[in-house]
Structures are given as C-alpha cells and as structure tokens.
Amino acid sequence: MPLQRPRHLLSCAVLGASLLLSACGFHLRGTGVDNVKLEELNVTARNSYGPTYQSVLEALQVNGVYVRSSAPYHLQLLNENQERRAVTYTYRATPAEYELTSELTFQISDRQGRPLIGPETFTTYRVYVNDKDNLIGTSEEEALLHREMRQDLTRQLMFRLSSISASDLAAREQKLDQQAP
Numbered sequence: 791m792p793l794q795r796p797r798h799l800l801s802c803a804v805l806g807a808s809l810l811l812s813a814c815g816f817h818l819r820g821t822g823v824d825n826v827k828l829e830e831l832n833v834t835a836r837n838s839y840g841p842t843y844q845s846v847l848e849a850l851q852v853n854g855v856y857v858r859s860s861a862p863y864h865l866q867l868l869n870e871n872q873e874r875r876a877v878t879y880t881y882r883a884t885p886a887e888y889e890l891t892s893e894l895t896f897q898i899s900d901r902q903g904r905p906l907i908g909p910e911t912f913t914t915y916r917v918y919v920n921d922k923d924n925l926i927g928t929s930e931e932e933a934l935l936h937r938e939m940r941q942d943l944t945r946q947l948m949f950r951l952s953s954i955s956a957s958d959l960a961a962r963e964q965k966l967d968q969q970a971p
Contacts (some may be wrong), residue, residue, distance in 0.1 A: 803857040826948065827955040828863065830856040831898075835867035841868050841937075842894065845944045853948065862901060863959050865951075868909055872936065877917060890916045890932065891941040896947060899958065906962040907954065912946040914939045 819872065831850065835843040850857055859891075871893045876885035898906030914936045 793899075826850065826853040826855050826951045828855055828951065828959075830858055830861040830863075831955065832859050832861040832864040833857050833867070836869070840870070842940050843867060845940055849944050849948050850951075855951075863906070863956075864899045864901070864903075866897050866899065866915040867894065868897060869913060870940075874932075876878070877922075884922065885920050887917055887919055890918070890935055890939065892936070892943060895949065898954070898960070900963050900966075904963075904966050906959050910950070911930075912943050912950075914942045914946070932947065945962065 791949065833843075833844075833847060833850065837843060846865075847857060871891075873891040874888050875891075876887070877889045878885070878887040880886045893911055893913045895909050895911040897910070899905045899907050915938060918931050918935055
C-alpha cells in the first residue's frame, strides 16, 4: 500500500498540471500554421534548385497543396536576398558581431500572369558573435543561422498563404476582369 500512494499523488499532479496548461492556452510549438486553404498552386522561383524553393515545396505538400503547372494560381518566389554586415567592433576594429538578414519576395498571379497578391517581402534577422579564435565554429554557426532563417521565411510564407482562399483569389481575378477594357 505505501507504494501506491506516491504513484497516485504523482498521477494526480501530472493530470492537474496538464489541465492547468491546457486551460491557459498552452500548446507545443510547431509551425503554428493553420492549413493552407488553396488546393493547388503552380510554384516557380529564379533558383528552382535552391534550398528555399525546396523548403517551400515541402511545406506546401505537408499542408496538402498539390503543386502542378496546370494550377489556376501561380506562386512566384521572385527574389531572395541574404546580407551580412558587422554590427559591433572590437578595440582592434575587427568585427565582433555580425547581423544576418534574409528576405524573400513573392507574389501570386493568375494564369494570365496578372498579380493578384503582392509582391510582398518577408524579412528575418539574426545576430551572431564572430569568434576569431574559432573560425570553423563561427562559420558553422552562420550556416546554421542561414538554415533557421530559411525555415522562418518559409513559415512566414505559409502563415500568409493560410490567410488566402481560392475564393479570395477568384474575387480579385474578377475585379481585374471588370477593370480591363
């Protein structure tokens, strides 16, 4: 009997903690993206072999979007910029910290190439310490930050796409048709 009581208390504590956490709105971190409402998209990029394009394709497929060239709407990854600049310096005037900036510009157009949404640009930043005594570690950290930034840009794009439905795009397309002479 004495062993049953601590297990019972532990079970009650775990159950109570889970109830409290669920009541306050806590949830595990993930992409946080609601499902993308578009069923199919044509996706193109300047660099169709690049890691950002591949990351976007994978995220779309995970969200149940069929990527095909015959889709009624076209997601274009227009431009991707990466920049690195020194933000602080040591007393010897060598960079102590660098800031990395990544930007992704996209637009959604119809089959005739008329832009329905965008161009819009997403931006993400990271700062890292430049350790002159550990060049390999510093370069690996920079590469890791670039991967994280690419994932962040993809997540931002998925958030934006989750707010767009096919009916929204069709309404924009109709509006353009009415404006055309």
